[in-house]
Amino acid sequence: xxxSRVYGVLASFTSVEGIIEAAKAVKEAGxxxxxxxxxxxxxxxxxxxxxxxxxxxxxxxGCGLSGLALxxxxxxxxxxxxxxxxISGKPLWSIPANVPIMFELTVLFSALSTFFxxxxxxxxxxxxxxxxxxxxxxxxxxxxxxxxxxxxxxAYQAPEIKALFEAQGAATVEVVEETITNTDWPPxxxxxxxxxxxxxxxxxxxxxxxxxxxxxTPRLHLVPDMDHQPKFKAQAASxxxxxxxxxxxxxxGTVARGELVANEALHTGFLGGEYVTEFPLPVDEFLMERxxxxxxxxxxxxxxxxxxxxxxVNKRAQEIVSPLWVPPLSLHAETVISQPPGQLFQxxxxxxxxxxxxxxxxxxRDRWAIVLYLKALQRSQSGSLDDVPLQLRNTIx
Amino acid sequence: xTSVHSIPTGxxxxxxxxxxxxxxxxxxxxxxxxxxxxxxxxxxxxxxxxMRHFWFSxxxxxxxxxxxxxxxxxxxxxxxxxxxxxxxVIRRIAELTMANFPLLALLFLPLLIPxxxxxxxxxxxxxxxxxxxxxxAALLAHKEPFLNVPFFLLRIAVYFGVWISLARWFLRRSLExxxxxxxxxxxxSRKWSSPGIIVFALALSFGAFDLLMSLNPAWFSTIxxxxxxxGSFIGNCAWMILCARWLQNRNLLTNQIxxxxxxxxxxxxxxxxxxxxxxxxxxxxLIWYANLPEETMWxxxxxxxxxxSWSWFMVxxxxxxPFAGLLxxxxxxxxxxxxxxxxxxxxxxxxxxxxxxxxxxxAPSLGxxxxxxxxxxxLMDVAxxxxxxxxxxxxxxRRAAKHPLLPVKDPLLAxxxxxxxx
Numbered sequence: 105x106x107x108s109r110v111y112g113v114l115a116s117f118t119s120v121e122g123i124i125e126a127a128k129a130v131k132e133a134g135x136x137x138x139x140x141x142x143x144x145x146x147x148x149x150x151x152x153x154x155x156x157x158x159x160x161x162x163x164x165x166g167c168g169l170s171g172l173a174l175x176x177x178x179x180x181x182x183x184x185x186x187x188x189x190x191i192s193g194k195p196l197w198s199i200p201a202n203v204p205i206m207f208e209l210t211v212l213f214s215a216l217s218t219f220f221x222x223x224x225x226x227x228x229x230x231x232x233x234x235x236x237x238x239x240x241x242x243x244x245x246x247x248x249x250x251x252x253x254x255x256x257x258x259a260y261q262a263p264e265i266k267a268l269f270e271a272q273g274a275a276t277v278e279v280v281e282e283t284i285t286n287t288d289w290p291p292x293x294x295x296x297x298x299x300x301x302x303x304x305x306x307x308x309x310x311x312x313x314x315x316x317x318x319x320x321t322p323r324l325h326l327v328p329d330m331d332h333q334p335k336f337k338a339q340a341a342s343x344x345x346x347x348x349x350x351x352x353x354x355x356x357g358t359v360a361r362g363e364l365v366a367n368e369a370l371h372t373g374f375l376g377g378e379y380v381t382e383f384p385l386p387v388d389e390f391l392m393e394r395x396x397x398x399x400x401x402x403x404x405x406x407x408x409x410x411x412x413x414x415x416x417v418n419k420r421a422q423e424i425v426s427p428l429w430v431p432p433l434s435l436h437a438e439t440v441i442s443q444p445p446g447q448l449f450q451x452x453x454x455x456x457x458x459x460x461x462x463x464x465x466x467x468x469r470d471r472w473a474i475v476l477y478l479k480a481l482q483r484s485q486s487g488s489l490d491d492v493p494l495q496l497r498n499t500i501x
Numbered sequence: 502x503t504s505v506h507s508i509p510t511g512x513x514x515x516x517x518x519x520x521x522x523x524x525x526x527x528x529x530x531x532x533x534x535x536x537x538x539x540x541x542x543x544x545x546x547x548x549x550x551x552m553r554h555f556w557f558s559x560x561x562x563x564x565x566x567x568x569x570x571x572x573x574x575x576x577x578x579x580x581x582x583x584x585x586x587x588x589x590v591i592r593r594i595a596e597l598t599m600a601n602f603p604l605l606a607l608l609f610l611p612l613l614i615p616x617x618x619x620x621x622x623x624x625x626x627x628x629x630x631x632x633x634x635x636x637x638a639a640l641l642a643h644k645e646p647f648l649n650v651p652f653f654l655l656r657i658a659v660y661f662g663v664w665i666s667l668a669r670w671f672l673r674r675s676l677e678x679x680x681x682x683x684x685x686x687x688x689x690s691r692k693w694s695s696p697g698i699i700v701f702a703l704a705l706s707f708g709a710f711d712l713l714m715s716l717n718p719a720w721f722s723t724i725x726x727x728x729x730x731x732g733s734f735i736g737n738c739a740w741m742i743l744c745a746r747w748l749q750n751r752n753l754l755t756n757q758i759x760x761x762x763x764x765x766x767x768x769x770x771x772x773x774x775x776x777x778x779x780x781x782x783x784x785x786x787l788i789w790y791a792n793l794p795e796e797t798m799w800x801x802x803x804x805x806x807x808x809x810s811w812s813w814f815m816v817x818x819x820x821x822x823p824f825a826g827l828l829x830x831x832x833x834x835x836x837x838x839x840x841x842x843x844x845x846x847x848x849x850x851x852x853x854x855x856x857x858x859x860x861x862x863x864a865p866s867l868g869x870x871x872x873x874x875x876x877x878x879x880l881m882d883v884a885x886x887x888x889x890x891x892x893x894x895x896x897x898x899r900r901a902a903k904h905p906l907l908p909v910k911d912p913l914l915a916x917x918x919x920x921x922x923x
Contacts, residue, residue, distance in 0.1 A: 147921045148921075161829075161830070165828075192790065192792070193792075194790075200782075200785070200786050200789050200790070201786075201790065203782060203786065204786070207779075
């Protein structure tokens with residue numbers, strides 16, 4: 105299905121001066137739908153053609169300011185309103201921290217709008233132009249300067265325009281026929297495109313389904329990453345060793361580093377099968393401070409700062425009514441106060457009920473420091489003014 | 502280096518200033534001497550504090566002119582390095598400006614007085630400076646191997662050695678080119694411009710550290726040299742635009758410099774206004790974010806009641822207003838618009854130098870009053886700046902009268918004359 109119609113009159117010139125003069129003449133003839141095609145940018149041609157200043161800078165300015173506004177809004181909304189989060193002690197909404205993004209988005213929007221705005225104003229992308237079918241037009245990329253007046257121009261009169269070009273000394277003048285081709289896609293291609301579009305909808309459909317349904321099967325591991333590592337975990341079985349255990353026993357007659365029990369009282373809290381009642385290390389101010397610090401790090405999460413068993417973990421467990429939760433004993437209960445230091449040390453080291461052993465996390469000296477601080481904490485609940493040294497009594501009254 | 506254009510007739514008219522500039526040279530020298538004398542008298546008669554103000558004021562004016570000179574030197578080398586042809590018709594203005602470096606070295610000499618007086622009048626590290634954070638004393642002792650008077654003087658000598666020899670060498674090549682049609686001098690300039698820029702950049706950066714940053718010796722910012730560089734490029738662009746306009750009003754270079762060249766100078770001005778803002782903000786933001794006392798003190802000195810409005814003026818006056826104003830192509834191509842913003846940018850560059858130097862005089866971080874005292878701006882600052890600028894202009898005019906104002910046989914001159922912005 106092809107037909108043809110007249111596209112316009114095409115004239116070629118051999119020099120820069122020639123096309124500039126011709127462009128002036130065409131403009132003076134009152135024609136409006138016409139254009140020039142040259143092998144390189146010809147200075148002064150836009151003026152001769154009467155081309156108006158491009159609107160592009162205004163588009164870019166508008167888009168740049170939009171980018172700036174978007175950056176301000178984005179940072180204000182995300183940082184100060186929707187998810188307030190203090191970073192580096194700075195205010196939630198602080199301009200200096202936001203300037204880099206404001207700058208970047210302004211530049212990004214400006215650059216993209218310059219590029220695509222130019223496309224839009226030039227009606228790009230365009231794969232075909234009627235002049236491409238004119239063999240002589242190929243010289244527009246090497247050594248000929250062309251002017252074409254389109255037939256759509258209201259003042260279009262082919263003979264007059266031809267005469268005008270000839271009067272301007274055109275090297276060639278010809279009327280260009282435009283072939284109008286049926287631009288519909290062939291049915292097979294159309295069907296394939298629709299089918300492909302339909303298939304492309306499948307993955308998002310699966311995603312939506314997965315979001316609103318539950319499944320017993322484990323998820324697909326497309327990227328296993330660190331989920332499955334070729335290693336043995338603690339207490340796991342292994343076919344490699346004869347005894348079937350992945351963990352190995354120490355070789356007879358050796359002691360692992362840091363595991364040597366040189367001082368039974370210090371390392372175990374026992375002496376001769378009895379809990380020790382005295383601290384097996386020198387007690388001083390430093391040890392007490394250390395104990396307070398460690399207690400606040402390791403113990404307060406469950407036992408609370410005051411040791412009453414009201415730590416955050418306990419509060420949370422009460423709140424969600426966790427069936428597995430055994431509330432920690434108040435450290436000021438009579439049963440705890442009566443425990444000798446050795447027993448407290450044992451509890452910290454090995455754990456009790458829900459409480460895990462902390463031997464792996466807290467070194468021996470620090471465990472004793474915690475015991476010391478705990479003893480002081482217990483003492484603090486039953487203290488009287490008589491416990492305070494005379495010279496300090498005035499300061500606490 | 503072949504040209505597609507030929508030099509049109511009349512293109513070499515109005516390139517010899519001759520007597521046309523001698524009046525300017527005389528008058529500006531007179532005004533300059535008078536201004537400097539007035540400033541010095543105000544300082545001398547006002548007692549110790551006013552004398553100290555005078556030296557700070559002198560350093561402001563000196564830094565203002567030094568940065569313009571450095572901008573001109575960089576401009577010249579940059580045009581050679583990239584083989585620019587548009588700028589050939591205005592390049593001689595930059596070349597004549599940078600030839601003022603020996604004068605600048607001479608103008609540095611009075612600063613030896615506050616340097617060597619033993620009180621640390623300008624540079625606290627150079628003497629026994631009372632007050633300030635006791636921790637600074639240890640810091641100064643640590644920096645003593647670098648910040649001491651003999652080594653400082655040696656470095657200043659090296660910087661001026663670099664600037665003077667680079668400026669002389671490039672000016673000589675350009676004048677050599679005036680006498681021959683062979684492109685050899687221009688080719689040599691192009692060849693040596695890139696190594697020259699590297700040496701220049703080091704001298705500028707360390708010069709900025711020594712002359713300006715060490716006014717508060719405990720403070721440091723590695724980007725400071727770049728900040729001063731950005732300002733010097735702005736200062737030089739504005740200076741060149743004003744010089745070109747002034748010469749054209751005297752019927753010089755009227756056939757050569759046209760709106761296309763001004764448009765490009767306007768683009769440079771615009772671009773470096775933004776660059777200045779970018780670098781200035783980069784310096785500020787990192788210090789603001791890290792919030793370390795030894796870095797924030799420089800800005801804290803500048804947000805005291807005495808300086809806070811001045812600092813805001815820097816943000817809006819030095820960046821926002823000229824950025825918005827020069828954004829449009831029409832402004833850069835308009836005679837009045839570009840003239841206005843060139844004057845404005847030159848003024849703001851002076852304001853910038855004042856803002857860098859002057860708050861150190863009563864800085865809280867250097868033992869001054871906690872509120873920074875009162876803003877010292879007054880007649881003396883104007884007088885001293887007018888004084889040094891007058892001497893600078895006079896020297897420039899004297900040299901401009903002796904040489905052609907255009908590189909008359911530059912191989913790229915014809916292209917420059919025919920230059921058009923797309």
